[in-house]
Amino acid sequence: MIALLALFPFSGAESWIVNIGIFTLMYAVLGSAWNLIGGYTGYVSLGSVAFFGLGAYGLALTFQHIGIGNGFLPFALVPLIGIAVAIISLPIGWIAFRTRGLPFIIVTISLVIILQYMALNLTDVTGGAPGLQVPQAPFPPGTYEEYFYWAMLVVFAVTLLACAYVRRSRLGLMMFAVREDEDKARGLGVATSVPKYAAFAGCAAFSAMAGAVWAYYLSTVYPQFAFDGEFLAMGIILVAYLGGIGTLWGPFVGALILTPAQQYFAYSLGGSQLYLIAYAAVFIVVMLFLPRGVMTTFADRALRRSRRRKQVVEELATAESESPRDAPSPVVAR
C-alpha cells in the first residue's frame, strides 16, 4: 500500500493534485497520531495541533538560529524535532493527565490557546502575527511538490508502523486496558501512566514531524495556521472518526475521503462563509450516519455476513442430519 502511494507522483499527476496528496497524508499522519491517544488510550485530546505547531515552529527556529541550508538536510532534522517535541510533551502531559474525560478535552483546548497566544505575543522569538519565514527549498518547480510528498509519506509510514507495532505489543494492550476502564486496569496491576504518557508523547512526536515537513513545504509559519484550533484541531478528530477510531487504517481512509472533499469545497465555494457551512454539513453527516467510522462499519458488516453464512451452513447441516435417512446416527453440527 505504501509502495503504491510512493509511486503516485509518477502517474503524471499535476502538481496541484500532488499538493492535495501531501495534505491528505498530513491529515493521515495527524489522524493516526491522534489515534494513539484518542483511539487506543481513550483520552480525547485536542492537543495534536499544539504539537503540530511546535514542530512547525521548531523547524523555522532552527533555520533562524542555525544555518542548515535549504536542500535535503532539513528533512534529516524532522525526526530530531519529533523527539524534541515528544520530550516537551511529557511535562505538559503531567498537567493534562491530572484530569480525565471531558475536563481533559478542555485542558488540551486550553493548551492550544496558550501556545497560540504565546506565538502571537513572544514577538522576539516567534515573529508575532506575521510569523517566521523558512527559506524555500531549491527543488525544480515542476517536481517541487513531489519531494515533500515523499517526505510526508515517510512520516506517515513511520507513524503507521509505530501504530501497528503498538497494537500488537504489551504497550498496546495496556493502552486498550486504560481505554476500557482505567481504574480497573490499575486495580489489576497495569502501570497506567506508562501507556498514557507513551501515547501522549507518541502523538506529539508524529504530529510535530508532520508540522515540520509542512512548515518547510509552505516555507512560512504563522500562529493562525500552526495552532489552528478552528479547522485543523477538529479536522484531525473528524478524520479519525470518519475512518473508524481505534483501527489501524481508519485515519488514512478518513483522510482520503475528507481532505479532497475539504479542498474541493475550499476551491469551489471560495470565501469562508459557504465553505464553513459546507464543512459543518460534512461533520453533521458523518456524526449522524457514520458515527462509528467507515472501517468499523464495514468490518462489522463483513463479520455479520460471514456469521450469517456460517449459520446457514449449520442450518443446512442440521436439516440434513434430521432427515430420516441419517436418523440413526446423531450428528451434532457445530
Add this chain to the structure above:
Amino acid sequence: MHLLVQAIILGVLTGGLYALMTSGLTLTFGTMRIINMAQGVFVVCGAYIAFTLFNYLHIDPFLSILVSTPLLFAIGFTLQTFLLKPIRHDAHRLSLLMTWAMAIGLEGILSFIFGTDFRGILTTYQNSSWTIAGYEIPVVRALAFALSVAILVGMYLLLTRTKFGRSVRAVSQRESAAKLLGVNTDRTAALAFGLGAATAGAAGAMFGLVSSFDPASHYDLIGRLLAICVIGGLGSNAGAIAGAVILALSESVVQAEFSPAWSSVPFYVLLIIVLIARPQGLFGVRTRGAI
C-alpha cells in the same frame, strides 16, 4: 492604587457577564454530560440579534434581550432535537464534534448574512458613566452586570423551585434513575439545552454592548468559557461564577497595570496551578471516573 481599584471594579462587572455565559455551559454539561462547543456562537448570535434590532428598528439592546432569549431558546431546542438527540447513544464522544459543527455552521451563516467585518452597538449612553467616590462606573457594564445577576438568580430559582428544575437536577444526578422515576429525560435535555442557549442569547445582547464582535469571535469566547469551567470545576454553578470573576478580574488588572497584550496570561497560569493542585477545579467534586 486608584487604577487598581478601578480595574477591579471593571473586572467584577465584566465577570458577571461571563458568569451568565458560562452558566448555560454548566447547565448543558450537568443534564447531558456534554461540552457545548456552540455556546460561544450562541452568544455571538445574541449580539447580532441585538445589533440588527438596534440598527434597523432602533430597539434598545437591553430590551432586545426579550427577543434574543426566546429566539436562541428555539434555536437551541431545535438543534438539540435534530442533531444531538440522534447521537445520544454515544453522546459523550460524538457531541464534541457535533456541537463544534453547529458552531462553525452558525458562524458561516452569520458571516453570510452580516459579513465578516467587526461590528459594535453604538448607543447614546455608550460612553457615559457614573462617578462614585472618584471611581468611574460605566453605565453599560453596570446595567449588564445587574441584569446578568438577575438572570442568574432567576435561573437558580428555576432550578431549585420548579418541577422542571427538579427534573433537571434529577437527570444530572443519575439519568437512568430519573428515567425510571418517570422523568421525560429527552424533553428535559432538550429544554435544558434550549435554556443554555437562551442564557447565551441574553448574555450576547449585552456582550454586543461592551465589546465589538465578528462571526469568528465565538472561537475566542468558547476558549475562555471552557477554561472558566475547568478552573471552577466542571458542572458547578458556584465554580462557574468564581471562575468568571477570576478571569475578568485578572484580565482587567493586568490590562490596566501592565499591557493589554498579556492580559490573558495570569488566568492561564492560574489554570495550570489549579490543575496541578486541585484537578477537579475550585468547586468541583471528585467522582470516580470523572476526574
